[in-house]
Amino acid sequence: MDKLIIGRYLPGDSLIYRLDPRLKFLITFYFIGIVFLANNVASYAFLLVFVLFAVYVSKVNLLFFIKGLRPMFWLILFTVALQAFFTPSNDPIWHWAFLTLSKDGLVIAAYIFMRFVLIIFISTLLTLTTTPIEISDSIESILKPLKVVKFPVTQVALMLSIALRFVPLLIDETTKIMDAQRARGVDFGEGGLIKRIKAFVPILIPLFVSSFSIAYDLAIAMESRGYKDGEGRSKYRVLNWSKRDNWTIVFMVLVTAILLLLRSYR
């Protein structure tokens, strides 16, 4: 059950931890965007150096990032193999039926592999150094301009933070209900597929019922403490933009410039 936890935040303290979460959030997406600008060995190598530098500055053990690759292993393998064997070429190294292995194909496969590594590393860096609640606060702050078009920004942000808060609660509840049904003779992981799926009905229904009652209780508790959405709510966690965030932006501009430069060398 522990594996299900979204955004495995790792408590720590370093420059990356102290950056404004909004900036981290935006840079992560920006970086994922510019990864697709890289087009040669030099530019990929440069991006890799950048990511490794960020990991170094964050003071988080590199092993956590390598572990982050593991759940994606099959997807990476499949995509890389697809690129390696299906890139058409006039100069194949190896050929069998519809499979072709060529230098071009291998190079493209290596690039794809690099993209995966870069994107997974940078997003792992975000989730390891930013608490889920900071991320949801950032989303609220970033979406604020949408208020002009009557998009319910505060409600969406509230939904996000409640959802995050409920994850551990629901995991506890699930464990409890599973124990109760086990004690009544349910055997999870026994029998055929249909039987296994059926074994989950006695968990899902009570889980549904209790989620509704928890939600109902929460709504009453919030209203009785005077919760009212909309304008004028102050915030307990205030996001602070500081000088180091400005410097980070300057740094990112430099990174982009170098990347564009390297890109033009063929």
Place this chain on the structure above:
Amino acid sequence: MSGLGLADVSCTIESGQFTAIVGKTGSGKSTMVKHINALLKPTSGTITVGDHQITPETDNKNLKPLRKKVGMVFQFPESQLFEDTVEKDIMFGPKNFGFTEAEAKAAAEKMIEVVGLGPEYLKKSPFDLSGGQMRRVAIAGVLASDPETIILDEPTAGLDPVGRKEIMDLFKAQQQKGKTIILITHNMDDVANYADKLMVMHDSRLVGLGTPQEIFNDHELLEKNYISLPQSAIFAEKLADKGFTFSKLPITISELTAEIKEQIHGD
């Protein structure tokens, strides 16, 4: 504590006895009872239930015969209800344990009466019932599999006093039919009124085991483990300050009234 949920818990719970387990929140009571029907397995040591042995190597398969023998009523058991009628929900356990449809139906009809609800409840949806009635249905669902041992984890939490007494009397009646009852509770009056044996847990360890009379007389043990006395005993201690004398600490109301009567008539 090095992350151990339980350490050094060695005891024997005799068949046919009503054993209560007390201890403050987080002392390991629930963790301990979950070992009795192998919801948890020990990292070292063994648990023997009748002719079943649970060891760290016990396979997760083939636990059904054990779980049929050891029924378990969790805290707030009403959260385990899921079928569309009360009858089907009560039949769920028995059917998992190999009862035929007819046997399970008969068990449901019998148990709905045992928990104090009429047969008219069988066709209702459990989600239309009140909290107290749902609790009774859930208890019926556990009793219906006819377990030899019944583990109760604070079965009366949140019930009104009348409902509480009815439920506790129901478990006592089950004991008189030969079942072994293990009750986790914070209510010392329930301990005094119903239990034959009392176990005290503290910091994942078993720190006291004896009859309620023995444990309630062990002031040092009670104080160390934040355990209060039953109301009758508290009352008796106050009377003792005023000059009453008691042959032994009265822990139930009937013991208390019997002793007081004697002394008032004696004057």
